[in-house]
Amino acid sequence: MDKKKSNSGKLKIAAVGDIHVHDTDQGKWTDFFKEVSAKADVLLLCGDLTDTGKESEAEVLAEELRACSIPVLAVLGNHDYEGDQVKKLQKIFARTQLQLLDGDFKVIENVGFAGVKGYGGGFDKYTLGMFGEKLNKDFVQETVNEALKLDAALAQLDSEHSDLKKVVLLHYAPIKSTVEGEPEAIHPFLGCSRLEEPLNRRNVTAAFHGHAHIGKLEGKTATGVRVFNVSKPVLQQNGYETPFYLLEV
Template sequence: MIFIRIGAMADLHFGPDSMKTYSALFKSAGDDVDMIILCGDLTMRGLVEEVRGLVETMGNARVPIVSVLGNHDHESNNQEEIMDILEEAGVKVLERGMYITPDRSVGICGTKGFCGGFAPSKIAPFGERILKMFINETYKEANKVNRALKSMKADFKVVAYHYAPIRETCTGERCEIIPFLGSSILSDPVDTFKASLVLHGHSHNGKEKGSTLMGVPVRNVALPIHNRRYCVYDTESFIPYAASESK
């Protein structure tokens, strides 16, 4: 198996004053890592001009970039156009299909995910229709990853979400907002198919490291909790995940 260094980040929130910052960031990432994974909230308000500005800075990267969208990228209902612009710039958008390295050593799938809280206090599909619609969105997102992992043929399997699949990496957030930061429903496919690593963002005040019930390592790569630096993960250091991560 060939090991690679993954550069991961989320919550870029690209806006009118971000050009200089991200030009430098993508340039240095191109020197440090073999590929870049973006875990959503690429833009501030989901504006087309914001994502156009962002892809201009990505030209400095020189390594493959894969991405999922975040809730901010849905804010102006431009998500399809945002995905089109990313794809035109050569970014692999995971909502539209998985990414596998040519030697099949690493496979990446993912989607934005959604919220609803964490076991044992997660929302259940019970009662009002609107509540069922809400939590069914989370099940729908988890099912996309379930299908992708089921068919994925790769040695090291990465799942990228925007929302958190576990509560642990949201530690540090105000307890009132934790149900809106993610859902343990998102960790079900990860555990079922024994993914190698899960990356997410959205929790700006959380912590980096955690693991699912089955011991799959989870990393919160939101830029605000990493001094606005991308995280570097060597796939070699996560194998076998159970030996190093399970407690």
């Protein structure tokens, strides 16, 4: 169906994660970005933009994005860090309409978007604590830092734009329910409940993440914040031929 502005003035948000662009993907994503542009007002890319974090993969994505005529907000994922070329990726994406979020926010119409990559650590009563070897403490501290960055971004958004709805971008999951289906043994590496706390505290409307390729499309935090796992494989498993989720806010 063709894109139509909502009579209620709501913003149409398209979201997908884990597109894993390869350096041989020239032309593969052009139609995708054209369709998203026709149906949404903003596109959210929830990490793993590239397959192995190579500069050549980012260059392909930058070229494909020329077909996208709406704003694009994104966070990086673990695959984007794999090649240890994050600064190069950032410079490439800075030449496009794609804006990376990492503890900051962007306002588009009636919605404020805040984003961080997030990290692992486990969920609920199985969340890892700050105890034991330094390596374990460093693992936990990384998630704490990401949660604090997210909370700070949402706090600043509240301070400067208290009338706006708030939407969060993540790569790692903030709740367990949207990664269920993945082996329980790897849940600590798929996300962390520490990322849920800012969503509840700051009255977020919705949050999107990827990373878990065999999870559930939708869940809710303890206070009812809607959370969507928009990993490309999850969307395809749920019948989305063109893999993006559309939400009006």
